[in-house]
Amino acid sequence: MRVPFAEVQRVLKEALMRRGCPEDVAEQTAREMTNNSLEGVYTHGINRFYSLIKGIDGGFINVHGRPVLVERFAAVERYDGQMGLGVPNALFCLDRALELAREYGIGLVALRNTNHWMRGATYGLRACEQGMAAICWTNTVPNMPTWGAVDPRLGNNPITLAFPRPQGHVVVDVAMTQFSYGALELAKLEARQLPMPGGYDEQGELTTDPVQLMRTLRLLPMGYWKGAALSIILDVFAAALSDGNSAGEISKKFNNNFGVSQVFIAIDVARLVSPERAAEIADQVVEDVLGSQPVEEGGRVVYPGQRRLEVRAENLKLGIPVNERVWSKILSLGEGGA
Amino acid sequence: MRVPFAEVQRVLKEALMRRGCPEDVAEQTAREMTNNSLEGVYTHGINRFYSLIKGIDGGFINVHGRPVLVERFAAVERYDGQMGLGVPNALFCLDRALELAREYGIGLVALRNTNHWMRGATYGLRACEQGMAAICWTNTVPNMPTWGAVDPRLGNNPITLAFPRPQGHVVVDVAMTQFSYGALELAKLEARQLPMPGGYDEQGELTTDPVQLMRTLRLLPMGYWKGAALSIILDVFAAALSDGNSAGEISKKFNNNFGVSQVFIAIDVARLVSPERAAEIADQVVEDVLGSQPVEEGGRVVYPGQRRLEVRAENLKLGIPVNERVWSKILSLGEGGA
Numbered sequence: 001m002r003v004p005f006a007e008v009q010r011v012l013k014e015a016l017m018r019r020g021c022p023e024d025v026a027e028q029t030a031r032e033m034t035n036n037s038l039e040g041v042y043t044h045g046i047n048r049f050y051s052l053i054k055g056i057d058g059g060f061i062n063v064h065g066r067p068v069l070v071e072r073f074a075a076v077e078r079y080d081g082q083m084g085l086g087v088p089n090a091l092f093c094l095d096r097a098l099e100l101a102r103e104y105g106i107g108l109v110a111l112r113n114t115n116h117w118m119r120g121a122t123y124g125l126r127a128c129e130q131g132m133a134a135i136c137w138t139n140t141v142p143n144m145p146t147w148g149a150v151d152p153r154l155g156n157n158p159i160t161l162a163f164p165r166p167q168g169h170v171v172v173d174v175a176m177t178q179f180s181y182g183a184l185e186l187a188k189l190e191a192r193q194l195p196m197p198g199g200y201d202e203q204g205e206l207t208t209d210p211v212q213l214m215r216t217l218r219l220l221p222m223g224y225w226k227g228a229a230l231s232i233i234l235d236v237f238a239a240a241l242s243d244g245n246s247a248g249e250i251s252k253k254f255n256n257n258f259g260v261s262q263v264f265i266a267i268d269v270a271r272l273v274s275p276e277r278a279a280e281i282a283d284q285v286v287e288d289v290l291g292s293q294p295v296e297e298g299g300r301v302v303y304p305g306q307r308r309l310e311v312r313a314e315n316l317k318l319g320i321p322v323n324e325r326v327w328s329k330i331l332s333l334g335e336g337g338a
Numbered sequence: 339m340r341v342p343f344a345e346v347q348r349v350l351k352e353a354l355m356r357r358g359c360p361e362d363v364a365e366q367t368a369r370e371m372t373n374n375s376l377e378g379v380y381t382h383g384i385n386r387f388y389s390l391i392k393g394i395d396g397g398f399i400n401v402h403g404r405p406v407l408v409e410r411f412a413a414v415e416r417y418d419g420q421m422g423l424g425v426p427n428a429l430f431c432l433d434r435a436l437e438l439a440r441e442y443g444i445g446l447v448a449l450r451n452t453n454h455w456m457r458g459a460t461y462g463l464r465a466c467e468q469g470m471a472a473i474c475w476t477n478t479v480p481n482m483p484t485w486g487a488v489d490p491r492l493g494n495n496p497i498t499l500a501f502p503r504p505q506g507h508v509v510v511d512v513a514m515t516q517f518s519y520g521a522l523e524l525a526k527l528e529a530r531q532l533p534m535p536g537g538y539d540e541q542g543e544l545t546t547d548p549v550q551l552m553r554t555l556r557l558l559p560m561g562y563w564k565g566a567a568l569s570i571i572l573d574v575f576a577a578a579l580s581d582g583n584s585a586g587e588i589s590k591k592f593n594n595n596f597g598v599s600q601v602f603i604a605i606d607v608a609r610l611v612s613p614e615r616a617a618e619i620a621d622q623v624v625e626d627v628l629g630s631q632p633v634e635e636g637g638r639v640v641y642p643g644q645r646r647l648e649v650r651a652e653n654l655k656l657g658i659p660v661n662e663r664v665w666s667k668i669l670s671l672g673e674g675g676a
Binding site for chain 2: 071073074075076078103104105106107108110133135145146147148149150151153154161162163165170171172174178196204222223224226227229230232233234235236237239240241242243246247248249265267268269271272273277278281282284285286288289291292293294295299300301303304
């Protein structure tokens with residue numbers, strides 16, 4: 001079934017407000033999660049909403065928690081997220097990084113004790129809408145082993161890099177596993193296999209089965225040793241710069257994806273090069289990529305960020321596709337049950 | 339054969355000075371390239387020296403080129419590298435980023451019209467030696483197709499992320515191909531296959547043969563579509579922030595790895611968290627990773643940056659392993675021939 005944007009957003013917002021969320025953070029959370037589904041990132045939109053509510057009901061997420069400043073020095077700031085809602089916390093810190101960038105050319109905000117920010121690209125794109133470039137990442141609860149190991153001690157620590165481009169922002173949002181946990185959940189929900197092996201099953205064999213992978217959590221890092229190394233360094237940066245929880249500490253304290261650490265870097269492109277020239281160069285790169293010869297005749301090559309615009313246009317017109325089981329669970333939340 | 343550090347450095351420096359390099363940049367280039375071999379990164383040390391000299395002799399590298407300031411605003415600066423030697427140019431810009439970070443907490447320097455910086459970790463580690471964290475990357479001449487394409491239009495655009503840790507810095511240095519061009523060169527030199535497929539041969543089949551891959555340049559991106567997307571966004575950032583060449587422009591202008599664009603971001607960790615606490619958190623992450631259960635009994639798990647310290651210690655004691663053919667070519671350079 002398909003549901004219009006405004007309807008989805010209203011239902012999510014009401015469910016949050018019934019749980020005591022102040023209206024502004026309920027609004028932000030509902031808007032961004034609806035937008036994630038609108039742009040085709042179903043795993044971090046509507047499909048994730050029920051588990052967000054469980055996090056609130058379970059007392060892990062404090063709907064009244066707001067970022068509190070801990071340290072400040074010129075272009076860098078550090079906040080404590082007070083275990084508040086992940087989306088509003090991250091929006092606040094990204095906005096602070098943007099303000100710092102406006103003042104200094106570049107700004108960095110580190111955030112600890114926050115919760116799942118849902119979709120990294122939300123923050124990269126928000127920067128782009130203001131003509132800024134951004135690099136933001138979060139750590140997560142451990143969900144993959146390091147290279148050469150069997151027990152999951154690394155987070156998949158998604159990172160977003162985004163550069164503004166009037167004709168369509170260039171935005172990357174990748175987890176350090178070959179397949180994000182959200183991608184596994186979606187494949188499971190749709191009862192399909194992954195397009196290539198995502199990790200090891202209980203027998204230690206490579207598998208494309210999302211159910212097996214969610215059980216073993218022996219996920220392959222993106223690029224094998226490279227994704228493992230990147231996960232580790234992103235965790236060190238996020239936890240140490242914020243004085244927050246590392247992946248290992250998240251596991252010990254919550255055994256779930258709460259109390260994470262994040263970094264937001266914003267760059268005011270116009271302080272280095274004119275927006276026209278920056279757009280021209282970004283266009284050059286994009287057009288060069290789009291001019292590639294596809295592997296299969298009639299095949300398609302895209303630039304990072306292109307598909308979201310297409311899906312967005314379609315879903316705006318037709319409504320957001322929602323899984324009926326997921327949607328009826330969410331509707332029951334709105335009616336007060338949980 | 340093995341050659342002591344001081345001897346290698348002296349030979350490289352002399353060869354550079356015979357080509358008119360001013361002593362300071364000859365010294366820096368020789369020192370860092372020798373150090374790369376010392377720390378086991380042979381691909382970006384002695385083994386790359388002959389092609390560096392060819393770049394000078396061919397007029398692509400201007401040994402008198404030095405970075406010239408183009409734009410400056412608070413914590414961000416932009417330089418033109420004047421097609422100078424890549425290592426001294428990158429050291430200069432990293433040092434500027436460190437100074438900006440000292441003043442503002444974070445600093446960014448973009449550099450255009452520069453040349454191969456050799457090993458990314460050189461710059462990450464240099465930041466760490468001053469208690470700073472760093473994120474630096476470079477674009478390169480195209481050497482892999484984007485995802486779903488056959489013609490190489492993306493650079494492998496290596497990035498380094500480094501975080502200071504008194505017990506051993508955590509440093510990652512990865513190219514966006516599954517195997518760096520240097521790794522292919524080394525496998526070719528040692529006449530061995532890659533441990534897993536690195537791309538496609540002329541028949542469009544996956545292959546582990548470095549010679550085939552150097553011919554087709556149909557290299558697999560790290561993590562398939564993920565590495566391709568990261569390559570594109572890193573290129574956009576580097577070219578647009580520096581107003582320099584994108585991978586495509588490098589190809590058009592030089593058809594080789596010259597005139598590249600780079601970004602250097604430094605973060606003064608101590609402005610956000612005490613060095614003691616930062617080290618404690620970094621230790622926590624590292625120890626957690628090292629406590630992993632290896633896949634094979636007696637197997638070994640390492641943190642990013644660990645091996646270089648071990649190789650360094652061994653090579654300092656025994657001398658740097660050099661390929662005799664490579665070394666004799668370099669010695670002949672020192673004697674004036676080319």
